[in-house]
Amino acid sequence: MTSSDPFEVARVELVEALARMVNRVICAGKAEAQSALGSIAEIRTTLAGVVKLDDFLEDLNAAERTLRLYLST
Amino acid sequence: MPYTVAQAAKAIGKSKATVFRAIAKGAISATRDDTAGAFLIDPAELHRAFPHPAEESHEAPHNTSDGVPRNGEWHDLKARLELTELRLADTQDQVADLRHRLDQADADRRLALDRLAAAQERIAALLTDQRAVPARRSWWRWGRG
Numbered sequence: 001m002t003s004s005d006p007f008e009v010a011r012v013e014l015v016e017a018l019a020r021m022v023n024r025v026i027c028a029g030k031a032e033a034q035s036a037l038g039s040i041a042e043i044r045t046t047l048a049g050v051v052k053l054d055d056f057l058e059d060l061n062a063a064e065r066t067l068r069l070y071l072s073t
Numbered sequence: 074m075p076y077t078v079a080q081a082a083k084a085i086g087k088s089k090a091t092v093f094r095a096i097a098k099g100a101i102s103a104t105r106d107d108t109a110g111a112f113l114i115d116p117a118e119l120h121r122a123f124p125h126p127a128e129e130s131h132e133a134p135h136n137t138s139d140g141v142p143r144n145g146e147w148h149d150l151k152a153r154l155e156l157t158e159l160r161l162a163d164t165q166d167q168v169a170d171l172r173h174r175l176d177q178a179d180a181d182r183r184l185a186l187d188r189l190a191a192a193q194e195r196i197a198a199l200l201t202d203q204r205a206v207p208a209r210r211s212w213w214r215w216g217r218g
Contacts (some may be wrong), residue, residue, distance in 0.1 A: 006186055010193065017200045039199040046199075050185070050192040 011055055018063040026070050033067045040064050075104070075113035084116070085123040095122060 018040075025036045040060055047056050078096075082089045095101045096112060101122045103112040142150065 006189065010189060014196070017197075021200045042199055043196050046192050046195050050188045 007051060007055070010051075011059070014056060015059045018059060022063050022066050025067065030071055033071050037064060037067055037071075040067070075115055076119060078112050078114070081114045081119050084119060087123070 025032045040063055044060055047053055078089050078092050081092045096103045101114060101118050103114045106113050
């Protein structure tokens with residue numbers, strides 16, 4: 001990782017963690033996916049009070065879209 | 074040997090019009106040449122009103138024979154000193170203001186990082202499989218410590 005900005009590092013780490021979580025949840029089943037959507041909503045709220053949410057929004061939205069797509073299948 | 078207007082202008086590095094204006098305003102005194110009717114200006118009188126360009130800003134002021142600056146020069150020096158002190162005070166104020174802003178920005182950044190670290194704890198718990206082994210490694214490793 002080349003960036004030394006803690007917020008940028010956090011964003012990259014969050015993207016990786018979200019990807020891992022989405023993969024794990026899809027393997028675990030739809031009940032887990034529903035719970036994960038709740039977690040994403042909580043993450044959104046938590047981050048909103050700390051950082052400029054716009055920087056994280058795209059990643060959170062992408063994870064949420066993937067889970068909803070999985071739930072719709 | 075008195076200067077003519079042209080010589081005076083050349084001596085002070087200004088135009089003849091400037092010399093004429095100075096005479097007209099009484100800034101310098103001049104006599105009239107009886108035959109030609111031209112103005113004649115005493116060099117000392119000219120340089121009293123128009124210091125030599127090289128002396129004006131870089132050289133020490135003219136002193137009297139006892140080494141003490143003339144009265145007008147004291148006023149000029151005092152004014153310049155006061156101006157310099159004002160500028161210095163202004164600069165010091167700016168430095169203090171910038172230092173304060175820097176300290177404030179530093180404190181704000183530390184607070185933001187603390188908040189981010191706290192958020193990391195909560196988010197790590199949300200993103201980690203709670204059924205997994207509890208002794209997990211946080212996905213945000215950098216902020217610990």
